[in-house]
Amino acid sequence: MNAEGIERALKRMAREIQELARGGELAIVGIRRGGVHLAERLRRELASVTGQKPLVGTLDIALYRDDLSERASAPVVGPTDIRFPVTGKTVVLVDDVIYTGRTVRAALDELVDFGRPRRVLLAVLVDRGGRELPIAPDLVGAKLEVPEREQVEVQLVEGGAAEDQVIIKPRGNA
Amino acid sequence: MIGRHKHLIGLEPLSREEILGLLQLAVSMKEVLRRPIKKVPTLRGKAVVNLFFEASTRTRTSFETAAKILSADAFNWTSSTSSVTKGETLLDTARNIEAMHPDVLVIRHPAGGAPQYVANRVGCAVANAGDGAHEHPSQGLLDLFTLAEHFTRVGGKPGGEVGKKEDVVPDFGTIAGKTVAIVGDISHSRVARSDLYGLTKLGAKVRFCGPPTMMPPGVEAMGATVHHQLREAVEGADAVVMLRIQHERIGDPLIPGTREYSKFWGLNAKKAAEWLTPTCAILHPGPINRGVELSSEVADGPRSVILEQVENGVAVRMAILYLLAGGAHEIDTPAPEGAARA
Numbered sequence: 143m144n145a146e147g148i149e150r151a152l153k154r155m156a157r158e159i160q161e162l163a164r165g166g167e168l169a170i171v172g173i174r175r176g177g178v179h180l181a182e183r184l185r186r187e188l189a190s191v192t193g194q195k196p197l198v199g200t201l202d203i204a205l206y207r208d209d210l211s212e213r214a215s216a217p218v219v220g221p222t223d224i225r226f227p228v229t230g231k232t233v234v235l236v237d238d239v240i241y242t243g244r245t246v247r248a249a250l251d252e253l254v255d256f257g258r259p260r261r262v263l264l265a266v267l268v269d270r271g272g273r274e275l276p277i278a279p280d281l282v283g284a285k286l287e288v289p290e291r292e293q294v295e296v297q298l299v300e301g302g303a304a305e306d307q308v309i310i311k312p313r314g315n316a
Numbered sequence: 317m318i319g320r321h322k323h324l325i326g327l328e329p330l331s332r333e334e335i336l337g338l339l340q341l342a343v344s345m346k347e348v349l350r351r352p353i354k355k356v357p358t359l360r361g362k363a364v365v366n367l368f369f370e371a372s373t374r375t376r377t378s379f380e381t382a383a384k385i386l387s388a389d390a391f392n393w394t395s396s397t398s399s400v401t402k403g404e405t406l407l408d409t410a411r412n413i414e415a416m417h418p419d420v421l422v423i424r425h426p427a428g429g430a431p432q433y434v435a436n437r438v439g440c441a442v443a444n445a446g447d448g449a450h451e452h453p454s455q456g457l458l459d460l461f462t463l464a465e466h467f468t469r470v471g472g473k474p475g476g477e478v479g480k481k482e483d484v485v486p487d488f489g490t491i492a493g494k495t496v497a498i499v500g501d502i503s504h505s506r507v508a509r510s511d512l513y514g515l516t517k518l519g520a521k522v523r524f525c526g527p528p529t530m531m532p533p534g535v536e537a538m539g540a541t542v543h544h545q546l547r548e549a550v551e552g553a554d555a556v557v558m559l560r561i562q563h564e565r566i567g568d569p570l571i572p573g574t575r576e577y578s579k580f581w582g583l584n585a586k587k588a589a590e591w592l593t594p595t596c597a598i599l600h601p602g603p604i605n606r607g608v609e610l611s612s613e614v615a616d617g618p619r620s621v622i623l624e625q626v627e628n629g630v631a632v633r634m635a636i637l638y639l640l641a642g643g644a645h646e647i648d649t650p651a652p653e654g655a656a657r658a
Contacts (some may be wrong), residue, residue, distance in 0.1 A: 204344075205386075216317070226372040255356070256352060257352060
């Protein structure tokens with residue numbers, strides 16, 4: 143997936159979000175770290191479609207992980223930044239890639255600790271399959287069947303990449 | 317694990333990077349304190365035991381609160397209501413509590429070295445909550461956190477403003493090059509030691525000030541300058557840490573009386589106005605002896621960041637417990653990627 147493909151996918155997703163969320167007050171929440179820049183881009187697309195900028199926030203799920211006791215050391219905790227009441231809002235959770243679904247499970251648990259959203263939608267740029275939990279995205283940029291030994295990497299200029307692209311590479315030496 | 321360390325005994329053994337890692341983690345933990353629901357499920361099923369052989373309300377409550385916000389089970393054990401009064405030794409007490417499978421033992425003890433002694437003999441992680449005149453690392457860390465918040469807050473504004481306590485994300489780089497005066501009974505103060513190690517590792521200069529009878533020998537070798545005049549110590553300082561004068565020391569040969577102490581080494585509004593820079597912050601580890609080391613006007617005044625210290629203390633202790641209780645200590649292989657990030 144190249145820069146043009148990513149842009150097209152985000153534009154389409156923004157239109158779909160607008161349709162799905164009709165009437166409700168929107169908030170876009172990026173899941174760190176892969177979802178943060180995508181959330182900001184979706185927010186800009188939505189602003190150009192609807193004329194008003196939705197609220198934006200960031201979730202770091204480290205404190206909600208299910209594998210703390212299985213890891214050699216405690217994972218790094220980044221900042222969570224939700225400066226608005228989520229109660230009553232239509233919240234769009236944004237991540238770059240959905241795989242096992244465990245990150246989304248953690249993000250949902252964390253989100254509801256901030257309040258009771260009217261509705262939660264899940265937007266991902268890439269669905270690579272391989273779910274381990276009954277979780278499905280509402281908005282998908284691209285569906286790719288990626289074998290377990292490989293990983294999907296979304297590179298964005300905001301994250302320091304030379305150009306936007308989605309690449310598939312062997313797992314491990316990330 | 318805090319970097320390479322399984323236990324938190326003091327700030328002296330920690331590297332600059334390990335200290336910065338803890339402080340940065342505390343920033344995320346402080347955000348949790350501001351949420352509508354102040355609870356995260358992180359340490360569910362983990363147990364933290366507070367083992368206190370010395371009186372404390374602030375530190376014990378702070379560790380207990382930190383554990384509970386992280387969903388760990390917290391148990392308090394204080395020597396005055398325990399079998400210590402029946403003659404049980406420190407090691408027997410620790411071993412018996414360890415048999416109940418805690419993940420972290422938080423220990424306060426009047427003897428310096430007690431937490432290290434226990435850490436060498438038990439399987440779980442140990443956090444020092446103050447041992448004798450040795451160290452009080454969580455206090456040192458919360459002081460660093462509070463100072464960085466203060467320096468970040470006043471840093472952008474020339475001439476600076478104190479008193480307006482708007483939220484800032486602390487920049488720990490602001491500590492480098494600053495001068496911090498620590499005033500009081502240095503020789504009996506574990507806070508002074510932990511502050512000194514933490515501040516010098518982050519590049520600050522430290523001035524120790526107090527009566528000559530309360531200045532331990534050889535502190536210059538630890539990296540501090542020694543002053544016996546309060547004015548000389550606090551003039552030009554970016555922050556002043558006033559230590560508590562322990563009542564049990566008053567009247568003994570170290571200081572003749574509280575009035576004399578207050579006259580020479582106490583800080584009141586008049587001295588603060590005349591000697592301190594406009595942006596100088598005042599810290600105190602608590603509990604304050606009002607009118608002895610600090611007058612009420614100063615303790616409750618705009619320069620005081622004493623209540624920020626208490627709030628930051630919870631965030632810092634959450635970071636400590638997260639690193640000590642999180643992760644499987646005996647397993648060295650990283651978890652498979654599928655479990656790590658979906």
